Amino acid sequence: MTDLKTAAELLKSKDNIEILTHHYPDGDTLGSAYALCLSLQSMGKNARVVTSGVPAHKYDFLKDSMKMQSFEREFVVSVDVAAPSLLGENLEEYGEIIDLCIDHHGTNSMQATDIYVEAQAAASAEIIYNLILELGCEITPEIANCIYTGISTDTGCFRYSNTTSRTHEIAADLMSKGADWQKINAVMFEIKSKEQLHLERMVYRTLEYHCNGKMALIYTTLDMLKGAGIRDDEVEGLASIPKQIEGVLLGLTLREKEDGTFKISARTNEGANAAEFCGLFGGGGHPAASGCTIAGDLDTVKSRLIKAAESLL
């Protein structure tokens, strides 16, 4: 465990730096990586971001001003990567050569020469904001965009329990530094593709209540995805639908996968424990948000879930 000042000194002393994100890159890992890369480039260093998997197009505008640089790597930083397996396709090449790991997950289990984890930070982008100030870099509007994106996506726009006073203070500063926060929130939270909406329309029809209205479930099947013309990895934000319903303690979202299983997302309100529920099926996670995988056809999977919910609620 190192401190932020040492992390900054390390980065200042290096010139050719690679920054790794976690796989299925989200707004926080990308915003953190792009913000750090832009800052290092502004210091005259060579820097580039190496993602695992291709980021969704909605993040593209964040790297508009990033220079593509070719160089021999000298120093490797990971941002927002909580465990080696989350390096995805980069695990083999990078797993044992990471020099500096920066993260906000308290459970961080990375191997790296130096590790800086700040579990109180709502997003890794909050740590990167502090690191950039420590590096003595200016927060340009482009860098502000990246950090704001990391913070707003990881906090559900200042709603999730990880949000702190500090989160709002940083947001205030990023706005004054020129972050295009309206565009970011529109792109990250509002705009839906016609295909996503078509799928949601079908998903709403699958809604079922069980356990006297204390459990609600929705599902997607491969046929539904095909009918809506949407790829599985393009589907967003379904898991919160059943949990939002008044009186529902446990909201389940079932997604049929190509391998004959269903991926289950469990979301709970006060009075139910998602990790406990998913534990019954070999899964786990947080008390309010967990997941598991169950093999079988839709009816079998549903009835196993309903039975488990009945025993728990």
Added chain:
Amino acid sequence: MTDLKTAAELLKSKDNIEILTHHYPDGDTLGSAYALCLSLQSMGKNARVVTSGVPAHKYDFLKDSMKMQSFEREFVVSVDVAAPSLLGENLEEYGEIIDLCIDHHGTNSMQATDIYVEAQAAASAEIIYNLILELGCEITPEIANCIYTGISTDTGCFRYSNTTSRTHEIAADLMSKGADWQKINAVMFEIKSKEQLHLERMVYRTLEYHCNGKMALIYTTLDMLKGAGIRDDEVEGLASIPKQIEGVLLGLTLREKEDGTFKISARTNEGANAAEFCGLFGGGGHPAASGCTIAGDLDTVKSRLIKAAESLL
């Protein structure tokens, strides 16, 4: 036009104060009124809130610690009321006896002895926050709840264009003062009744695209409301659905009313003007959000709207 210091001095000099909200009271008018009332009561004054129309139950917890006091009114304050007509059922009794009007609508047209309008404030609750500090009152957790509610509901949880750096700074302070912001955001933005969800399920099925996908519309009918078991005034948040779809410039929501008309909400993205569109039907509003009313049956109303959209887009 007075200033905040004078407004505070006025309030300090009075003992029996009534606070008016606008009709169909929302989170900002209620949060502002309750916060001011709690502060005045904490100063040993008599104070009460007079709403126009019964507030939705979800706001009830904000006044848990408010004392019910009976007294002869000496001083009347309106908060977040932009025009006399918005006093609703209280217009006749209070229209000409308001001593102090506090608001954040630049278009304010109230009659009052003293008026304090701060159009840069994202919410009236932001002004009340400053006023309470000016009064020398402590921001208790209960008062922080009221102000946070006003701010978060009027900014769509820090997303709408009225949000400023100052908004975030105040939110940071309210969190540190003990605001139960997680509960507030859950109650205000997440929890939906089973009836609301049932209606949404039906509404999704009504979605139509026109003008090569640049216009999208959804509708509710009286039959649909009846089928879902929901009252018209309980329906929330439908207007944003069609506007969120990728490629849609103009999103229309049609709601059938008891009097044989349809109330139209128009929401636009860059490239279309909702006020101009609604102006064609004698309505108006803001460039991004406007409304109008059209008489006729669903098919007639729809085809008039589609024709107008075709001419405009």
